[in-house]
Amino acid sequence: MEPEVLGFSVPTESNKTLFVWNITAELLEGDIYRSLLNVFTPFGVLYSLKLLPNAGGSEPGYYAVIKYFSSRSASRAQEACDRKTLFQDAPLKVRVCNNQKGFQYKSLALNSNKCQDLANYYLGFNGWCKRIIALHNISGLDELEDEGAEQEPKKLKYLCVLEVTLPTHDICSRGVGVAEEELEKQNDPMEFLMKSGKLQKYAVQKAMSDAFQKILLVVFDNGKVAVEYVPSNDGAVDCLSEEELQGLIQVNDFSWTETNLDGEEEDLADLTFYENTMSDVM
Known part of the structure; x- marks a missing residue:
């Protein structure tokens, strides 16, 4: 087979x-x-x-x-x-x-939790690892390019670059994720802290999902698993050194549009109560 x-x-x-x-x-x-x-x-x-x-x-x-x-x-x-x-x-x-x-049906990217479930099952809990390369507050960087535009509510935005490594298969895959949300009270430090923590988490989750999208599992009938790495059309994230990535982020020369994953939401609001408790039961 x-x-x-x-x-x-x-x-x-x-x-x-x-x-x-x-x-x-x-x-x-x-x-x-x-x-x-x-x-x-x-x-x-x-x-x-x-x-x-x-x-x-x-x-x-x-x-x-x-x-x-x-x-x-x-x-x-x-x-x-x-x-x-x-x-x-x-x-x-x-x-x-x-x-x-x-x-x-259009294929949708898995959210990070289900990516981990799939990787753990076929690769083992020690068969892969993740590492955050960059996690930055990039709020206001895109506003600098539109100084003459109509003022919109201030947004808090974080960007994450994360690397997923499969040591046994000698594969490294990088992903990028961006999360943003409007600040209702711009001078409220408590709102800033709470939303910063949430957005950092979401950015990391999106970056992990993005990194897994470049990995294919080849499962044989005897249970053995091979892995293929399929780079994206624009492989800049994978080719650049960590120092170069940090520099691009700081000077706002990074393509934010590439970070908008068309995939499954991390918060699966359409699931029933029992679906949401699946991970807890398992």
């Missing part, structure tokens, strides 16, 4: 998604969710697990949509769990979804 190539992006392929139904209401909803996690996580790292009540008019119960990063994980889970009584008296029904065929 050919190896499977996994990127650090939101999985959209239908063969990575399981539909699970015939879930009875014997247990509490939270217990059902944890039971599903215990059953399906051994087959591979999950991107998401949604537990939903049956439609009105149906018997009381639930169905679940489970999304893996790997199609092999989804296939193995389906074969092992379909028509089995796993945590309830009635057997579960498990199928690989196929309702997305024929549609093309």
